[in-house]
Amino acid sequence: MNPFFNPAFLFRIGKGYMFDISRLHRLSDNKLRSLQNKQLRKMIKRAFTVPMYREIYKKEGIEKQDIQTISDLEKLPIITKEDFAQHKPNELIPSNKTINDFVKVSTSGTTGKSLSIYVDMYEIVMGLFGYLRTINDYNISWRKDKISIIGDFAPHTAETGYVKRGLLPNTMFGNVFKTIQWLDTNSKPEEVMADLEKFRPQFIGGYTGMLGHLAVLKTQGYGKHVQPKLIASTGALLDPNLKKFIEETFETKVFEVYGATETGPIAYQCANAGVYHIMSDLLHLEFIDEIGKPVPSKNGGHLLVTKLFGGGTPILRYNAINDIVAPLYEPHQCNVSGDLIFKIYGRDKIRLFRKDGKIVLASSLSSIFSRLLYELKTSKIREMKVIQKNLDEIEIQVVIDEDLRDIGPSINEIFQVFEKGFKEKFGNTVSVSCHEVKKVNRDEPRIISNVDPSTLKITGYV
Ligand SMILES: [Zn+2]
Known part of the structure; x- marks a missing residue:
């Protein structure tokens, strides 16, 4: 059955729609921790219904009840890309479900072999909300303002899975998201600019390279009416000079959103400081050195990601995001709760x-x-x-x-x-x-x- 016709599913989405988007603002750090722990127990329970995880955890002698809180995570083995590659698709999802209950998304092959994971519609929508709430902090309303998202909609990409195969075929979302324009970063910048000119968005989210090309076009007189109040850059680290160029050309503010295929959005740049707020209600990050020990604050480490939501392939202590990232453990004066990233260095394999x-x-x-x-x-x-x-x-x-x-x-x-x-x-x-x-x-x-x-x-x- 199409999950969108299921009243329970619609209720869950409705809840997400109304509450989750501002959750990092509402929750105290203590409440957030207990939400994380509760979600983690749920994910562990689900992992034990997924053949791959059941097999790995059994081998390590891990029982469901061993993992009660985030601090128990270190008892779990690290999950690698090879673990995924060694298992068939139906071993990556709960055994009471079939592949057809999910949307398949694949990671790009730029840092090695591509791998596929399976996500449900709830994950897709929550991922989008996670992205959209970043702009709330910058006083843009995703319901009132017009939003252009320039995604990577080549046939094999995760975004095509999330958006084109997941979100858009659905008539309900056509209405909910009618203020969103979806553009493809594989198009020529001139074409993207022409579409932006027609739509005149208040917010543009896109890849760093494309945003740079659009800024060059703008200096050449293209896109006269493209005057967003805010731009979000993803996919690559934004060089400070390039950021300044884009900001000056569009007379706007640019901030960074950090994410990965397997997890959706991970963190976003604070509106008041250079640090990044981790979406701690959606995922938990660990930062480890070459021998697997946690790195100190402000030191670059390899990421381990644990995803705290979703009914598809669980992501638990997953090490293949392949980025070097430094955590920040010192307090940061801000009304957003959750953990912090000090610096993102980028892909470790490139x-x-x-x-x-x-x-x-x-x-x-x-x-x-x-x-x-x-x-x-x-x-x-x-x-x-x-x-x-x-x-x-x-x-x-x-x-x-x-x-x-x-x-x-x-x-x-x-x-x-x-x-x-x-x-x-x-x-x-x-x-x-x-x-x-x-x-x-x-x-x-x-x-x-x-x-x-x-x-x-x-x-x-x-
Ligand atoms: Zn902040």
Whole structure:
């Protein structure tokens, strides 16, 4: 049965609609902890109906009643991508359900093999609410104001699963969300801008790269009536200079929302400070070092995620979000409850290495690429790939947009910006060779290193 025709389901959604969106404002820290504990017990109970978890927990000798509160989480084994890959789809969902009761969402393959998890409609809607409530803190009403969301709606993506296969086929949501415009980040920026111009949203949520391209277009006179009161950036770390460029161009404020396929939204930037508020009513995060010990406040660690809601594939102490993130344990003066993130460093697997043993993460490289947008004001690079051949040689492949080839700065100027930027990060002796290609291989990561890190003494992150 379609869950939307089920009165109990509609009631649950109604409750979410009215209460959950502001939950992080209403709850004291104590109430939030007890909500977390209650939700965790529910998720553990459900995990024991899911063959994969039952098998893993049985092997470890774990019983349902061992896990009563968040502090018991450390008793559970860490769940990896390989655990998911070794099990069939029907072993990832409660055994009293079938695959058809869920929507399948797949993680992208950029950091390894893609994997699929199964979510129910309640999770999809709660994930969307989690996203929308971030804008409440910035005085935008998702019910009154017009909202444009520029998602990744390529056929294989999680967002296509969540939105196109989950949300939109449903007539009920057509009405509830009629103030939302869905746009595709795989479209050309000019097309996205034309749609925004027609809709004139008060809020735009999109990927960092697309937002940068839109800002370049705006400086060229496109989208005269695109004047959002607020912009949210997701997917990549926002370089401060790029942020300033987007804010100045659109005369608006930009903040960051952090999320992942497997979990939906995870955290968002506080309206009053640079820190991020974790959606602690929806998930719990742990931050661990290489040997699995919790890192101190403000130190980068690997994320372990425990999702506290949803009837599909449970996510419990899951380690494959693959980001380096630093927690903040010091108090933060704010009316939002829940845990805090101090800094998000970005993907841990997409990394280059420096002679001195420092790791250069993708987020550090993005500050080079974003200069094209805010310094050269060009979006003529459509795709690119960085290959670190060895510690002394870096190759950069770029795909040029043919429509823009003769507009704005020359390709040579662009290459000079790359060369200068990479030499700043890797030292003057590094050779940087840039050249054009017709296309880049989309199945491989965009940033590849052939350096074997075991030959280096790793000394930390740049
Ligand atoms: Zn705050």
